Amino acid sequence: xxxxxxxPNISNHQLPLFYTLLCSFVAIIVLLASxxxxxxxxxxxRIKDEIIVNSGLNLNTTATNYEKQFKVVRSFMLGxxxxxxxxxxxxxxxxIRYDVVSRVQHELQATMNNAQLxxxxxxxxxxxxGFVFDRxxxxxxxxxxxxFYASDTYTExxxxxxxxxxxxxxxxxSAVFRMNTAFEQSSHGNLxxxxxxxPYDERLAFILLLKSRxxxxxxxxxxxxSNLYILNPDGQVLFHSAxxxxxxxxxxxxxxxxxxxxGDTYYFYRPGRExxxxxxxxxxxxxxxxxxxxxxxxxxxxxxLSILIGLGVSYVIARRFHHPLARLxxxxxxxxxxxxxxxxxxxxxxxxxxxxxxxxxxxxxxxIHLDLQAKNSMLQQFAYMAKLKKIAAGAAxxxxxxxxxxxxxxxxxxxxxxxxxxxxxxxxxxxxxxYKEVIDLHFSGQYxxxxxxxxxxxxxxxxxxxxxxxxGLGSAGGAAPSAxxxxxxxxxxxxxxxxxxxxxxxxxxxxQSGAPAAAPGSAGPAAAHEAELAGLVQLFEADSAYCxxxxxxxxxxxHTTDFAETYQNALDLIAQRRLGEDVQVVTEWRPLPExxxxxxxxxxxxxxxxxxxxxxxxxxxVDKLLDQLExxxxxxxxxxxxxxxVVNRTIKAMYARNVPVQAVIDGDAxxxxxxxxxxxxxxxxxFHAFLSRSAAAIQEKKSETDPITxxxxxxxxxxxxxxxxxxxxxxxxxxxGPYLSSYFKEKTGTNFSDYIYTVRMNKASEMLIETDxxxxxxxxxxxxxxxxxxxxxxxxxxxxxxxxFRRHKR
Numbered sequence: 008x009x010x011x012x013x014x015p016n017i018s019n020h021q022l023p024l025f026y027t028l029l030c031s032f033v034a035i036i037v038l039l040a041s042x043x044x045x046x047x048x049x050x051x052x053r054i055k056d057e058i059i060v061n062s063g064l065n066l067n068t069t070a071t072n073y074e075k076q077f078k079v080v081r082s083f084m085l086g087x088x089x090x091x092x093x094x095x096x097x098x099x100x101x102x103i104r105y106d107v108v109s110r111v112q113h114e115l116q117a118t119m120n121n122a123q124l125x126x127x128x129x130x131x132x133x134x135x136x137g138f139v140f141d142r143x144x145x146x147x148x149x150x151x152x153x154x155f156y157a158s159d160t161y162t163e164x165x166x167x168x169x170x171x172x173x174x175x176x177x178x179x180x181s182a183v184f185r186m187n188t189a190f191e192q193s194s195h196g197n198l199x200x201x202x203x204x205x206p207y208d209e210r211l212a213f214i215l216l217l218k219s220r221x222x223x224x225x226x227x228x229x230x231x232x233s234n235l236y237i238l239n240p241d242g243q244v245l246f247h248s249a250x251x252x253x254x255x256x257x258x259x260x261x262x263x264x265x266x267x268x269x270g271d272t273y274y275f276y277r278p279g280r281e282x283x284x285x286x287x288x289x290x291x292x293x294x295x296x297x298x299x300x301x302x303x304x305x306x307x308x309x310x311x312l313s314i315l316i317g318l319g320v321s322y323v324i325a326r327r328f329h330h331p332l333a334r335l336x337x338x339x340x341x342x343x344x345x346x347x348x349x350x351x352x353x354x355x356x357x358x359x360x361x362x363x364x365x366x367x368x369x370x371x372x373x374x375i376h377l378d379l380q381a382k383n384s385m386l387q388q389f390a391y392m393a394k395l396k397k398i399a400a401g402a403a404x405x406x407x408x409x410x411x412x413x414x415x416x417x418x419x420x421x422x423x424x425x426x427x428x429x430x431x432x433x434x435x436x437x438x439x440x441x442y443k444e445v446i447d448l449h450f451s452g453q454y455x456x457x458x459x460x461x462x463x464x465x466x467x468x469x470x471x472x473x474x475x476x477x478x479g480l481g482s483a484g485g486a487a488p489s490a491x492x493x494x495x496x497x498x499x500x501x502x503x504x505x506x507x508x509x510x511x512x513x514x515x516x517x518x519q520s521g522a523p524a525a526a527p528g529s530a531g532p533a534a535a536h537e538a539e540l541a542g543l544v545q546l547f548e549a550d551s552a553y554c555x556x557x558x559x560x561x562x563x564x565x566h567t568t569d570f571a572e573t574y575q576n577a578l579d580l581i582a583q584r585r586l587g588e589d590v591q592v593v594t595e596w597r598p599l600p601e602x603x604x605x606x607x608x609x610x611x612x613x614x615x616x617x618x619x620x621x622x623x624x625x626x627x628x629v630d631k632l633l634d635q636l637e638x639x640x641x642x643x644x645x646x647x648x649x650x651x652x653v654v655n656r657t658i659k660a661m662y663a664r665n666v667p668v669q670a671v672i673d674g675d676a677x678x679x680x681x682x683x684x685x686x687x688x689x690x691x692x693x694f695h696a697f698l699s700r701s702a703a704a705i706q707e708k709k710s711e712t713d714p715i716t717x718x719x720x721x722x723x724x725x726x727x728x729x730x731x732x733x734x735x736x737x738x739x740x741x742x743x744g745p746y747l748s749s750y751f752k753e754k755t756g757t758n759f760s761d762y763i764y765t766v767r768m769n770k771a772s773e774m775l776i777e778t779d780x781x782x783x784x785x786x787x788x789x790x791x792x793x794x795x796x797x798x799x800x801x802x803x804x805x806x807x808x809x810x811x812f813r814r815h816k817r
Contacts, residue, residue, distance in 0.1 A: 028321070029321055029322060032317070032318075032320075032324070033318065033321060036314060040313075044310070047306060062230060062233075062266075062275055062290055063266060065228055065230070066286060066288045067264075067277055068226075069228075069288070070279055070286040072227075073237070073279065076125070076222060076226070077281060080201065080203075081176055081203060083118075084203045084215065087114075087213065088203070088205060088211075092111050093211070095107050096108070096131070096133075097210050097211050103136075103145075105145075108140055108145060114806075115141065116142045125222045125225065126215060127195060127216040127217070128142065128156070128216045129142065129213060132148065132166060132212045133211055134166075134167055134170045134171075134212065137149070148167075153187070154186070155186060155188070156185075156186075156195065156216070157186070158182050158185070159182075160182050161182060161184075161200060166202075166214065169202055169212075170204060170209050171209055173202050174206045175203065175205065175206045176201070176282075177202045178201050178282065178284065179199065179201070179245065180243060180246070181197050181199040181219040181245060182200075183196065183198075184198050195216075196218070196220065197219045198217060198218060198219060199216070199217040199218075200214060200215070201214070201215040202214060219246050223246070223248055227248070230288075230290050232291040233288055233289060233290045234248050234289045235247065235248040235289075236254060236285075236286070236287040236289070238259065238287065239284060240283045240285075242260070254274070254287065254289075255267075255269045255274070258276060259285075261276045264276070272289050272291050273290045274287055274289050275287065275288045275289075412473070412565075413472070413563050413564070414471060414472050414563070414564055414565075415470075415473070415560065415563045415564065415573075416560075416573055416574065416577055417450070417468075417469045417540075417558065417561070418462075418466060418558070418559045418560075418561075418577035418578070418580070419442075419466070419468075419556065419557070419558050419559075420466055420558075420581045420584075421466075421555070421556060422465060422555040423435050424552075424554060424555065424588075425683045426552060427553040431553060442467065443459060445543075445546060446459050447459035447469070449542060449543050453471075454471040454473070457469055457470060457471045539560075543558070544558070544590050544592060548590050551588060555587075555591075555685060557581050557584045557590075557593060558591070558592045559577045559578075559580035559581050559592075559594075560577075560592070560594055561573050561576060579596055580593045580595075580596055582644060583597075584642060584643045584644075585642055585643055586637070586646060587643075588685050588686060599642060600645075602636065602639045602645070604635050604639065604649065612628065613625060613628055613629070613653075613656065616628070617657055617698075617701075618663065618705075620660075620701070620702040620703070620704075620706045622699045622702035625698045625702065626694065626698050626699065629694045630691055632649070633646070633649075633691060633694075634687075650684065650693075650694075651678065653694065654677055654678065654697070657671075657698065657701050658677075658780070659788070661701055661705065662770070662774065664725065665708060665724045665725045665727070665770075666705055668773075668778070669777075671697065671700040680693055681693065708725075715740065715750070716750075716751060716754045719740075719747070719751060719759075722736060727766050727770055728790045729790060731790065733747060733759055733760075747759070767789040768789075768800070768805070770788075771789045771809070774788065775809055775812055775813045782797075782798075785797075797809070
């Protein structure tokens, strides 16, 4: 039954709390609104003057930005004007140095990548010869200004006349430039030409095409109904932001800084200090009036909204304080809020609000508690990672690691195969996280306090805490561990291959304790490991076609100070993986075999036949060496290093014969194909195809012939790493060096030394992009005795060091 609400008697001098609070809030709101209206009325008359001042300041900022831009462009191009390459081009007469032009074009391409210059193009214009070039190519002036940058105003004749008249710098009116070729009909947009040249030399001038609209949008903040004009000292309009009426004569003749009102339009003007240009912004008086009207509307709307919000908030606050404290206490006592069941809906709104509030507080407290648990788990994982990697994380993280208690770790290494990327729609990152959750679920059922987290891009580590040291899992504590037999686990139900490998730490423990190790063949610890990991191995076997799994369990440890050593031992176990595409559980370690493969004689035979392109010898020889590695007990990492070494030797042989690597590689890069080999058969199949194709390409290159000029080109292409002096090649041809130089220049149009320089730099660039050869090796292959000289020449050719070039192109 609803209890009646008792209303106390109110005397003539008493008011309810609700009305008292509400009247107080209303009085405060009325007072603040009155002050606001009085302040606005006082400042409203000055707003128009402030808008005018603000418009003048806005034009000052625009003019300053334009002047800085013109100054930067002018200074930048003066540097080009006095550059050595520019001087060579000016003094060349009718003979055009295309090698110098090529270098300048590379610099222009780098310059045009600077978006802050707002340049569409830079054109080198040679008045006497009519030769022009830009970043895209070389052509005569007529073609440039009638097809590539066509304009009714700016023709070849126009620019020739301007070069003779202009002293050093001039800005011209913006115009639309078009592309009118047989292959493309398009517009470059509205561009503002700028002419820069030496005041004492009319042979060369720079024609810069500035993006008018882009500069305007970057440097100017337009007002509603405004228009920006830029005029030269002669009163000619160079740019206007929007079509409009002509500027009044008094504005065109304005001097200094200020503004005039002509009709219903304000004209703000300011001259440029650097260029003498006049900047004018026209703002319609109607626009200023609209701004003031819009401001009045916004202010009144904000005032009305503020009053409404204030009244609403006042009413809500007064209502919340209206109920006496006793009723609030009775409400808390009557309903079970904290930790209790939620009460059914009440007819009293305040009671329901109390229940909702406390219920939300309880839920928020639970969410905060769960969030703290998650963050504490992450902090604990970070603390263990710092211990494992010997990172000084500070004393604040030490409590997260916990006290000494028996533990062991299980390290899982994942290597996704090429088949995964082609057949599975999920990304490797998502699959990796799924495997981590599977591993965590597997071990958390056996060890409730276990931790599973990602250590590296391809490693998942589980730390298993034991209540007591179990028998049969080995110990790294006081007594020496027993030597165990590790196995390479196969699919459940299939035959398993067992390999005996010495356990990491066994030799150390034996030396420390003096206890002998158990004889090989003792199956106690191995059986315990196998039983513990059996379920996990069966899960991984189902995905072994898409990913290689290597599992490395450690013996039991008792001190947290041994974390780093235990982790390093697990990494050593991972490195013991053999060739194969199955799940491998490696529980024991033994030293890697020291294999002399290939022998010196085999290495000489392999190098000679790779150079000669005799695959009938190289393919069987590599097959034999792979078989020797397999028989010698080489691990997968050793086989992969051997394969990469053979690939490097083959690439060097191809470069020595001037055979492009693309002729041998199809699809992925050759090193990526090596990474996708996991069995002996896959390595053999790869080398059968790779060595056969490389031999065929070398043989084809050896069969090519050509007379005199082609002989020089062929010899340089095939011996770019050797002695390529002019006298050496002339001697081979039976002619003199000067005759060969002039003959080669006449036939090819290129100097002999420039051709050799270009070939060597192109070959070096190709090797940097397509191979993993060291820079020292590449320098030697292209004929440079020192890396320093190679780096200097390569940077002059490309603008980057070899290391920067490799990173940029990859």
